[in-house]
Amino acid sequence: MVEKKSLADILSRLTYLPNRTPEMALTGEADLAFSEIASYRDGAISVGYYSGSSEWERHPAGDEIVMAIEGHTTLVLLIDGEQHRIVLRSGELVVVPQGCWHRFEESIHLKVLGITPQPSDHSLDFPDG
Incomplete structure (x- = not known):
């Protein structure tokens, strides 16, 4: 079934995580502070609203x-053992490559x-690769 959803309505119901x-x-x-909007292929379309930093994650x-819909963040990608920082501001997007460890900082x-x-792997520690 095809269903129209309002991104503005979904975002307005999120609790801000400072x-x-x-x-x-x-x-x-x-x-x-997070909500799934819809299932998509083997995963989901989701939104979040926060300030701060996240754990490391990857999607094999x-x-x-x-x-970034509003606000800004630094997306840290771990590529060949080196951290690459990309500043994302409102209206900008990045495609994170399959299997690339990444995290958000200074959001x-x-x-x-x-x-x-999905699936997603998560780590509090700096990933080995």
Whole structure:
């Protein structure tokens, strides 16, 4: 079934998370700041609203699309053992390559949309590769 959804309505229902930390991924403290909009292929289209930093993550089954809707962040990609920082501002997007470890840091009032394949791997520690 085809269903139209309002991104503005979904974003307005999110609870702003002012001090996101990587450890919150393990506790569920950040749950109200995120919402799945729809299933998509083998994953989902989701949004979040927060400031702070995330844990490391990667998606071995496919590329992830990340778009800053409002606010800004630094997306850190781990490529060949080196960290590459990309500043994302409102309206900008990045395609994170399949299997590439990445994280968000220094996010400020970030409303972010992600089209994320599953499964996802997460790590609090700096990944080995």
